[in-house]
Amino acid sequence: MNELEEFIKDYWGLSGDDLARIGSYFKQTALKKNEFFLKPGKICNTLSIQRSGIIRIYISDNEQEITQWISVRGGFVSDLSGLIFDQPSRYYIQALTDAECYTISHEDYVRISHVIPQWHQLEKLFIARCFLFMEERIFSLLSMSTEQRYAWLFNHNPALFNEVPLQYLASMMGMTPETLSRIRKKNALR
Amino acid sequence: MNELEEFIKDYWGLSGDDLARIGSYFKQTALKKNEFFLKPGKICNTLSIQRSGIIRIYISDNEQEITQWISVRGGFVSDLSGLIFDQPSRYYIQALTDAECYTISHEDYVRISHVIPQWHQLEKLFIARCFLFMEERIFSLLSMSTEQRYAWLFNHNPALFNEVPLQYLASMMGMTPETLSRIRKKNALR
DNA sequence: GTAAGTTCTTGATTTTTATCAAGCGGCAGA
DNA sequence: TCTGCCGCTTGATAAAAATCAAGAACTTAC
Numbered sequence: 001m002n003e004l005e006e007f008i009k010d011y012w013g014l015s016g017d018d019l020a021r022i023g024s025y026f027k028q029t030a031l032k033k034n035e036f037f038l039k040p041g042k043i044c045n046t047l048s049i050q051r052s053g054i055i056r057i058y059i060s061d062n063e064q065e066i067t068q069w070i071s072v073r074g075g076f077v078s079d080l081s082g083l084i085f086d087q088p089s090r091y092y093i094q095a096l097t098d099a100e101c102y103t104i105s106h107e108d109y110v111r112i113s114h115v116i117p118q119w120h121q122l123e124k125l126f127i128a129r130c131f132l133f134m135e136e137r138i139f140s141l142l143s144m145s146t147e148q149r150y151a152w153l154f155n156h157n158p159a160l161f162n163e164v165p166l167q168y169l170a171s172m173m174g175m176t177p178e179t180l181s182r183i184r185k186k187n188a189l190r
Numbered sequence: 191m192n193e194l195e196e197f198i199k200d201y202w203g204l205s206g207d208d209l210a211r212i213g214s215y216f217k218q219t220a221l222k223k224n225e226f227f228l229k230p231g232k233i234c235n236t237l238s239i240q241r242s243g244i245i246r247i248y249i250s251d252n253e254q255e256i257t258q259w260i261s262v263r264g265g266f267v268s269d270l271s272g273l274i275f276d277q278p279s280r281y282y283i284q285a286l287t288d289a290e291c292y293t294i295s296h297e298d299y300v301r302i303s304h305v306i307p308q309w310h311q312l313e314k315l316f317i318a319r320c321f322l323f324m325e326e327r328i329f330s331l332l333s334m335s336t337e338q339r340y341a342w343l344f345n346h347n348p349a350l351f352n353e354v355p356l357q358y359l360a361s362m363m364g365m366t367p368e369t370l371s372r373i374r375k376k377n378a379l380r
Numbered sequence: 381g382t383a384a385g386t387t388c389t390t391g392a393t394t395t396t397t398a399t400c401a402a403g404c405g406g407c408a409g410a
Numbered sequence: 411t412c413t414g415c416c417g418c419t420t421g422a423t424a425a426a427a428a429t430c431a432a433g434a435a436c437t438t439a440c
Contacts, residue, residue, distance in 0.1 A: 059329060059333070061333055064333065066329060066332050066333040068325070068328070068329065068332075080318050080321060080322060081322055084314075084315065084318045085315075085318070085322075113311075118310075120308075120310040120311040120314055121303075121310040123314050124274075124310050124313050124314040124317060125274065125275075127314060127317045127318050127321055128270050128274045128275070128317050130321055131270060131317055131320055131321045131324060132270060132271055132275075134321060134324035134325065134328060135258070135324065137328055138258070138324060138327055138328060138331065139249060139256060139258065141328065141331040141332070141364060142256050142258075142331070142361070142362075142364045143249070143251055143254065143256045145426080146426080146427070165386095165387070165388095166387080166388070167387070167388080171332070172332075174331060174332045175427075175428090176427075176428060176429080177387085177388070177389090178388090178389080178390085178427085178428075178429080179426090179427060179428075180388095181388060181389050181390080182389085182390085182427095184389095185389080185390090335396080336396080336397070355417070355418095356417080356418070357417070357418080365397075365398090366397075366398060366399080367417085367418075367419090368397090368398075368399085368418090368419080368420085369396090369397060369398075370418095371418060371419055371420080372397095372419085372420085374419095375419080375420090
């Protein structure tokens with residue numbers, strides 16, 4: 001099983017011949033540092049699984065930029081509103097470093113359902129997992145202090161802190177870079 | 191088309207014979223005021239569409255209660271982690287008033303997919319809509335002040351403010367009841 | 381290797397929101 | 411009708427986090 005097939009297996013729980021069959025639809029693509037994968041107003045018609053690099057999903061909202069998510073190796077890069085509902089996106093998706101992806105077009109994505117009979121069901125399960133993750137994130141934003149949110153992200157995704165500019169992580173957690181810096185200092189002293 | 195079939199049509203975009211076919215799986219159920227639909231640790235094995243009353247979904251977390259959502263007429267009451275993944279819930283789901291629902295059991299829910307071939311696809315679309323709504327909610331929590339969040343909820347769901355105790359709405363928006371009260375006062379003066 | 385530009389940190393201050401505490405008002409039950 | 415309770419409001423104060431501003435540390439480019 002190659003790298004791509006590992007990713008597909010992890011995401012959708014497929015196995016055997018299906019892996020190679022689906023894998024063949026994905027093409028290797030690359031983004032240069034600062035290049036955009038998607039901009040607001042565009043309809044996202046690709047889905048990428050990230051091999052390397054750092055990709056930031058953010059919204060620009062009167063003067064301030066809100067980082068919705070940071071994707072690293074293994075991340076799932078797309079915009080569901082485009083991919084599934086053919087709606088224009090609100091998001092910027094931009095490479096913070098050079099990045100490599102396995103990418104499938106919307107047409108091929110739709111084609112999978114003709115090849116793999118249970119595909120819609122697997123998609124459902126995958127999207128439901130995403131939904132539950134969002135539910136957790138909302139809970140963390142509703143109930144936790146900035147320090148607790150830091151601890152939460154650190155536990156859920158420690159790798160981010162090695163690789164990603166802290167200002168973006170701060171935005172993603174709903175705090176300013178200064179606040180994050182002070183929290184980190186406090187934690188380092190312990 | 192009866193009331194239940196209207197709901198089913200709105201949720202999943204079905205029509206014609208399918209509506210009656212799926213509708214027949216739902217049974218009318220009722221909750222008394224303060225009765226629990228679900229408690230933490232239980233696996234949710236029903237899905238309800240709400241006809242009347244107010245139902246609160248919340249998490250109890252060392253001394254404080256966090257209201258995740260308030261459901262009114264037309265609301266979708268379930269816990270996906272139980273319904274789809276057979277996992278125990280983190281949530282309390284409780285009727286704040288007497289409430290009536292159309293309810294389907296997990297077994298019948300699964301059975302639908304044998305009756306309606308495209309069922310998994312419709313479920314996928316429905317869950318994807320839920321996901322996108324959560325994405326918006328996260329954006330509102332990350333980027334907006336308490337006043338803006340109030341305005342946001344008021345625009346998305348004005349009905350809630352007529353029917354639901356304000357303390358729960360405050361929690362749902364990530365603020366204290368006192369803060370919500372002050373915001374409302376300020377808005378009323380304009 | 382140095383200059384220029386970022387990004388991160390630190391401190392001082394202001395703003396926002398939570399907390400604490402008291403009082404008001406409507407509603408349910410005796 | 412009265413009483414007690416619950417939910418909402420209001421005010422005073424405290425805590426948390428944002429903002430503003432400056433400087434340090436790290437990158438990148440030449």
